[in-house]
Amino acid sequence: MPVTLKSQQQIEMLRAAGHLVRETFEMLRDYVRPGVTTAELDAIAEEFIRRHGAEPVYKGYIPPGHRTVRRGEPPFPPFPGSICASVNDVICHGIPSPRIKLRQGDIIGVDIGLRLNGWIGDACVTYPVGQVDARTQKLLETTQECLRRGIEQARPGNSLRDVGAAIQRHAESQGFSVVREYTGHGLGRNLHEEPTVLHYDEPKATLRLRPGMVFTIEPMVNAGKPGTKSDPDRWTVRTADGSRSAQFEHTIAITEDGPILLTV
Ligand code: MF3
Numbered sequence: 001m002p003v004t005l006k007s008q009q010q011i012e013m014l015r016a017a018g019h020l021v022r023e024t025f026e027m028l029r030d031y032v033r034p035g036v037t038t039a040e041l042d043a044i045a046e047e048f049i050r051r052h053g054a055e056p057v058y059k060g061y062i063p064p065g066h067r068t069v070r071r072g073e074p075p076f077p078p079f080p081g082s083i084c085a086s087v088n089d090v091i092c093h094g095i096p097s098p099r100i101k102l103r104q105g106d107i108i109g110v111d112i113g114l115r116l117n118g119w120i121g122d123a124c125v126t127y128p129v130g131q132v133d134a135r136t137q138k139l140l141e142t143t144q145e146c147l148r149r150g151i152e153q154a155r156p157g158n159s160l161r162d163v164g165a166a167i168q169r170h171a172e173s174q175g176f177s178v179v180r181e182y183t184g185h186g187l188g189r190n191l192h193e194e195p196t197v198l199h200y201d202e203p204k205a206t207l208r209l210r211p212g213m214v215f216t217i218e219p220m221v222n223a224g225k226p227g228t229k230s231d232p233d234r235w236t237v238r239t240a241d242g243s244r245s246a247q248f249e250h251t252i253a254i255t256e257d258g259p260i261l262l263t264v
């Protein structure tokens with residue numbers, strides 16, 4: 001599948017969706033505190049999204065590669081939440097649950113995807129729950145800085161490789177590691193479009209960036225080793241070594257003058 005270029009008007013539609021994602025984060029921030037469950041955060045976010053005329057796109061989502069059911073194999077379960085809520089060693093795709101209660105010192109990655117007037121917005125933030133230890137604080141700052149450095153490389157003339165390389169270089173310079181199995185992605189009317197955006201240096205990622213391209217950059221940075229493992233629920237992805245993991249994500253559009261953030 002080729003990468004589609006978005007028009008100025010289409011980018012305005014994506015910007016409106018992205019803006020609502022950011023408003024959802026701002027609303028949710030006050031609820032992220034010790035004692036709240038991730039199911040409560042999910043319900044609060046879903047209500048806010050629907051009240052603003054949008055729909056959560058993760059709810060009921062099945063990854064494209066898992067949509068055909070194979071004989072003798074259980075079907076892949078649709079994602080049950082409206083947000084992903086990924087606590088501590090959960091890298092991404094944490095399923096909201098009434099049994100997962102936040103405690104002082106935790107971190108929680110909240111990933112929000114919604115569709116507004118047919119167009120998608122997608123972003124992720126990792127919040128500290130109260131005061132966190134110094135190494136966790138450094139993990140959060142480093143991951144955010146990885147995202148910033150990746151975005152900085154997203155301009156015409158550069159390739160996708162430049163984005164991934166900048167992210168990996170910074171994460172590893174701070175003693176952390178970058179997850180390989182999950183990536184950023186193009187988006188538009190659909191959550192997942194071309195291109196695939198790697199967060200590490202891949203010589204084959206030669207795609208040249210052009211004005212009108214819209215995609216996410218969403219590095220997942222582990223405090224320990226980069227390996228991942230999935231829970232039996234098939235969604236929740238954890239660090240294989242039990243170390244903490246953080247993620248930040250923006251949706252961006254490439255313009256002649258460089259990247260613009262759509263999820264602000
Ligand atoms: N931001 C993630 C992504 O775009 C979240 C996907 S959650 C899912 O890949 F439920 F949609 F899979």
Ligand code: CO
Pocket residue numbers: 122123184185216218249
């Ligand atoms: Co995404």
